[in-house]
Amino acid sequence: MLEKIDLKKNITKEEFKSASKKLREQLSSLQQQVLKQKLPVIILFEGWGASGKGELISDLILNLDPRWCKVHSVTRPTELERRKPVLWRYWNFVPKAGNFSVLDRSWYLDVTTARLEEDVSAKELTRRLNSINTFERELTDAGYLIIKFFVHISKKEQKERFEKLAKDRNTQWRVTEQDWKRNRQYEKYCESFEEAIGYTNTTAAPWHLISGTDRRAAALDVISAVIARVTEALNQEHQARLPAQELIQPGAYPFLPMPKLSEVPLNRTMDRDEYQKKLEEEQKQLRELHSELYLKKIPVILAFEGWDAAGKGGTIRRVAKALDPRGYQVVPIASPTPDEKARQYLWRFWKNLPRDGHIAIFDRTWYGRVLVERVENFCTEAEWSRAYREINEFERELADWGAVILKFWLQIDQEEQLRRFQSRQNNPEKSWKITDEDWRNRSKWDQYEACVNDMLKYTSTRYAPWHIIESQDKKFGRIQTLELITDAILDKCGEKHPHGKKED
Amino acid sequence: MLEKIDLKKNITKEEFKSASKKLREQLSSLQQQVLKQKLPVIILFEGWGASGKGELISDLILNLDPRWCKVHSVTRPTELERRKPVLWRYWNFVPKAGNFSVLDRSWYLDVTTARLEEDVSAKELTRRLNSINTFERELTDAGYLIIKFFVHISKKEQKERFEKLAKDRNTQWRVTEQDWKRNRQYEKYCESFEEAIGYTNTTAAPWHLISGTDRRAAALDVISAVIARVTEALNQEHQARLPAQELIQPGAYPFLPMPKLSEVPLNRTMDRDEYQKKLEEEQKQLRELHSELYLKKIPVILAFEGWDAAGKGGTIRRVAKALDPRGYQVVPIASPTPDEKARQYLWRFWKNLPRDGHIAIFDRTWYGRVLVERVENFCTEAEWSRAYREINEFERELADWGAVILKFWLQIDQEEQLRRFQSRQNNPEKSWKITDEDWRNRSKWDQYEACVNDMLKYTSTRYAPWHIIESQDKKFGRIQTLELITDAILDKCGEKHPHGKKED
Known part of the structure; x- marks a missing residue:
């Protein structure tokens, strides 16, 4: 799947400047509408190390009013977070109606990178993937818009970027031993990303695969996709579309038999x-x-x-x-x-x-x-x-x-x-x-x-x-x-x- | 100072049951008044290991409505907390008007136990003590009631309690190597507690020294003191008492000279x-x-x-x-x-x-x-x-x-x-x-x-x-x-x- 992304677009600096300015202004005025219609929006970025997620986020949020837009970075869980259910910490990033949450890495960390670097059983992996689909469905059912980006670069490109960062005294700290190891095992990580993306590419919360090779093209792709998805969501009467559900879902859960209240002796x-x-x-x-x-x-x-x-x-x-x-x-x-x-x-x-x-x-x-x-x-x-x-x-x-x-x-x-x-x-x-x-x-x-x-x-x-x-x-x-x-x-x-x- | 506390009271189980029930009901009805007058109350417990702080808190809160009363335990700071100013984490415990915060250990951890077990310079210690006095003054000036308890037991009593806990298979985990070490160095810790208490025993937020030897007497002392302080605070028109302050506080801060706005060239x-x-x-x-x-x-x-x-x-x-x-x-x-x-x-x-x-x-x-x-x-x-x-x-x-x-x-x-x-x-x-x-x-x-x-x-x-x-x-x-x-x-x-x- 990932190898199909076109990694070779090119856009000049001037083209980028004018196009991105225009898109950002469009997004900024959409934000007023998001606020008015109380649409909650979650935008998450997954992708390779050095694929430029940080810069993409920077470009995306520049004209968004920070009163209604927060950026969150996801790293390894803290001590306290490890003492809660895996998804617990992500609920902190669930925005209020009318607000944007922009995530640099997300719950997908636990089913991709973390999965490979910690000892997660196949059973636990499946459980986590199911949890994620449930989590996202519950949010989109409640009217949330979830936009998921995966920023892709090739193994060679990643290696070159790491080398460039490592050469510069100011940036060498950014490349860790772990990063080099991940580059060497690129194929293994790629498989894990593909698996997670495939399992969670739902209608309610589909993935957007972005080529990160050309930074400018990537930025335009991201902002355009956000504008398109937000516009679409604003035009739908989301809540009205959802039908009431049948109460009985046979087989979905092994319910315990319970008496009716009137049968309870007192x-x-x-x-x-x-x-x-x-x-x-x-x-x-x-x-x-x-x-x-x-x-x-x-x-x-x-x-x-x-x-x-x-x-x-x-x-x-x-x-x-x-x-x-x-x-x-x-x-x-x-x-x-x-x-x-x-x-x-x-x-x-x-x-x-x-x-x-x-x-x-x-x-x-x-x-x-x-x-x-x-x-x-x-x-x-x-x-x-x-x-x-x-x-x-x-x-x-x-x-x-x-x-x-x-x-x-x-x-x-x-x-x-x-x-x-x-x-x-x-x-x-x-x-x-x-x-x-x-x-x-x-x-x-x-x-x-x-x-x-x-x-x-x-x-x-x-x-x-x-x-x-x-x-x-x-x-x-x-x-x-x-x-x-x-x-x-x-x-x-x-x-x-x-x-x-x-x-x- | 600490050695003056009477460590030898004795109260029978029956006396305790009836007295504590009465006091707790009194406190419970005071809580309605606290809510009505929007008094925010902070009650903190410091004291020796095994002095019974947990049980005292348990007795104190039993009849308080949990909607307006929260208990917080303070342990060593987490990774994130270490990356913020020392006092930062305690601001999370500052209750809303009308609410109680009950703290098991508090900001005094940083100037007593932590001070002895980490490498805190004399200068940093003084700074922290000053910060604490400032913090408490700012809260009491804003109408907060702060009630501070120190629960005292003797070195011998502590040692006996540790030994008793260590003998029982169910409780032996409660006594750590650190605890034994603290008992051996009791005098050093005592000096540190006394110093901190002395420095922060302010009119606005005085200390209550409680003998923890007799658990029942201690519980009655604590609840009585809380009732007395809360009643006193409810009867004061706190905000009305505070006068406006003179704007100029010469010497308090070395202010930088600034022009008036009208003098700024534009x-x-x-x-x-x-x-x-x-x-x-x-x-x-x-x-x-x-x-x-x-x-x-x-x-x-x-x-x-x-x-x-x-x-x-x-x-x-x-x-x-x-x-x-x-x-x-x-x-x-x-x-x-x-x-x-x-x-x-x-x-x-x-x-x-x-x-x-x-x-x-x-x-x-x-x-x-x-x-x-x-x-x-x-x-x-x-x-x-x-x-x-x-x-x-x-x-x-x-x-x-x-x-x-x-x-x-x-x-x-x-x-x-x-x-x-x-x-x-x-x-x-x-x-x-x-x-x-x-x-x-x-x-x-x-x-x-x-x-x-x-x-x-x-x-x-x-x-x-x-x-x-x-x-x-x-x-x-x-x-x-x-x-x-x-x-x-x-x-x-x-x-x-x-x-x-x-x-x-």
Whole structure:
């Protein structure tokens, strides 16, 4: 594939100056339109060392207003980044609606260069390539424009450029031993690039192969391609094109069978003495397991959903009490901030993932998409209907990273909720906890219940199972939750380290 | 000092349970008040290894709502953090108004433990201690409450705790060789703690010394102290107490003499040919210097201020064109976002500092505080009047870190501005650049001019000088700017590495 790129164009300095100025001005005025139509644009550059990516980026951004355009360089992951899922650091570069993100190298680093220079198994490589396609599809589905450039030069050209850089005292530091090695093994890298490009050359996010031999021709090619793709995207009513998705995707996921909420018994209770005894036991065990998680670098994600007043806060507090505050974080999820709203909806959850060995406790979660946002029409049917798949993919990514994932639905019945609402309202110290919104939500109980049933049906998986907690009796529910957490962690600690994942 | 703490209190489990529950509930209801009065609270824990900081934090936060309370652990700085000023990473922990930040270790790490275990000169230590006092004063002046705990145990007690941990298979990993070494050298560390505490025990941010021997007594001491300090802060009309400051602080800074704007000549021009030639020369030199900066890890901060339409954008573009896009960032400064407004005003500038070897170009700057915010009454007189000092301290911090700092005021006269406004308005492609606000600002020219003169007078320093750019002729101004930049970088590259700063 790469050898087909024409590497021999030539353009004079004068031609370039006038043509590039014109194109850049065109792009600059397109930027106003991008801002107005709130189109988020990701432009990424992959390519050979010394192929001139830096200069191409420089030419591209020169007339773009930096208020809405950021350049990011991707190098080897930092210590912290290695303690997160592979894709985590790239979510930081996902721009807000109306903004450009320009990337010098990208997530393709992990499936090309890094793959050859670190020890990545074939299985892990396939997993990463799939993750990338999923990631890009989720973004383009959400209206993102992704423009991917691969800048190509021949082995001979690269060698000559390295030699030229190495001769000049001012630039010799730019050519490392690693670079020379890569040039010698050009064919191996070429194969890896071709494989990655081939696997990820999707309709939604196609590759643009650019010849880097003539710097000027390359710059014009890049800017022209960006103008063409941005114009095309602005002319499409992107969101309107996406249809709602069928809820059932047979075979796509091995869903665990779940009962309907109406089938869940709520009659079990626990007396105070037994509760106190079990609470202390479970907390003691959890405290010890927290150390073990830390040592084994296992991340844990606890997701809490449930009816208003079902007891999420109290349950979370009982879990947290057993944990070292340096190793966990409670992540309360409220309405998205403007910054969050201007991005793909999973962005804020990616941002709040723990590092490995740590625990994140989500008080409300990404399931808001298929619960409150669905009921209240905060998103379109197309959006919430495809969210089941996106959420399963998200959790799969976390599981592949090695995380223990537990999801709790705290269940009470309507009468119990009413009792708790009334008791809160009559208690001056707790009355602030109950708002008009709680009453409004309550009036939509049936709608919510149908959504919860869909959620349980389509998102309970072996790697991220749902547990329905019988919270009618708070004490019973708390112990049930603690036991499920300790059991799942014990299971995991018995396991070997997850495949494909390497130690720091 | 530390030996005076009573290490021998004793409280029964029952007493503790009831007392701590009561205190925690009191704190939880105070949190509603903190939120309502928008009080930002920083609570930091320093102390001996195994003194029980983690458990104290756990007890403290148990009933605090995690929506407005975050725990942060401070360990050794990461690779990226080492490439920023020492205090940089701590600005990430500065909470929003109404929020709590709870820190396990803090900026005191750098003047106690780290100081003894790395090679920090006496001069650098003094500098760091001063920086800390400045940092805390700036926060408390801005209405922050800072509560500092030092948890003390004796050498013998520490040794016994280490031995106990080391005996248990589940906890032995918690005691490292380093810990044993610290215990053996207890006296040395003690001296260092005492010195740091003594130097930073300020009225605005006093230390609380806590005996960690009895875990329960310590927990009650901590929660009580937090309740007392928070209550006190809520009862004070903090901002009202702070008087406006005298502008002139003789001797505090060796200010460089600056002309008044009205004295600046604006008659120099440059013809197109000379401009083109010099532009190419200067850009070429700057391109080479950018490599050198990168290699020598010298950070560069370019700050652009000036009248509307004075040509900031065009000048910045000429500078940027010479730079590798992977090594610089243009930081456009607009009105602060809600997140930024809810914190001390320098927070957003700290966040946008480059890493060493990189260049940050600020399009408008922290001087907004003493320009637009002063003119438009967006802040109080007390706030803008003390900002001169705070800004000088901020820039001093950057200079001590090793940064080249250049500040440009782009000067044009009123007639020239009018011509440019009119020409923009008559050009359909540029008319979006001119808004009603520009006309409003123009009508306040004299007020702004007085503020600019104050700014130049009180903030031009040897380490962060102001340069008035004659932008009446844009070409002349651009070359003048480029020359100043290359000269300053050349000067710096000739220098030895800044004192006290260590290589990674």
